[in-house]
Amino acid sequence: MKILKSILGKSVHLQIILLYYNDRSFFTNITGLTEKTGKSHVTVRKVVADLLKANILKETDIGTSRVIRLNEDNPYTKALIEFLDTINNIENDMRFKSLIKDRRLK
Template sequence: MDALEEIFGKTAQMTVLKNLIAHKEESTYLSGIADETGLSHSSVARVITPLIKSDIVIEKPLGKQIRTFRLNLENEKTKLILDFYDRLNKM
């Protein structure tokens, strides 16, 4: 359990967010996040929605059925989360 989970608990949304932080320079798919985190595809879809709505995650369609996701590194909230996460993990 890392420092973030110790404070906020281990939730599906936290797991997805940590996965996106680990791959912050890359775009990924729901199935990729699900595979890497062990969460179901439907769980990832459910918990990523609020992250998209808050503009922490950018969603881009790729064709008619595929969607890609990545952290919005230009968003101030995302920058704060990344800074907090980095500082917390250094303690």
Template sequence: MDALEEIFGKTAQMTVLKNLILHRNESTYLSGIAEETGLSHSSVARVISPLIKCGIVIEKPLGKQIRTFRLNLEDERTQLILEFYNRLNRMAKDQ
């Protein structure tokens, strides 16, 4: 369990967010997130929707049926989350 999970618990949304943080400079697919996190495709689809609505995640269609996702690094909330995540991990390493 990492420092983020110790504070907020291990939820599907936290797992997806952490996966996107770890791959912050890449676009990915729902199936890619599902495979890397061990969550079902439907769980990833369900928990990524609020992240898209609030602007933390950007969704881009690729063709008619495929969608890609990535962190919105320009969003102020995303920047705060990344700063918090990085600082929290540094503090955990120092302990």
């Protein structure tokens, strides 16, 4: 999703949202997210708090651990996934058209 990153920047919010978008079954804790993003524990905790407050993510108890996962039941999450799907489809379509154009030029 290069275009999305160029439009919205390389924010930690976007980075975390894309982790969950690219693997809807993905779940982890704050420590796991810090490892995946390479960002500080404090930064990740703030971003996760924002996304929990918006109900994009939700926390679930698994044994003694609290894990974070995508809240696919939330209408905002559904709209966000639709938006990301649309961007992804446009990007793939443009890549496909570019390949066809390149082949015609050869």
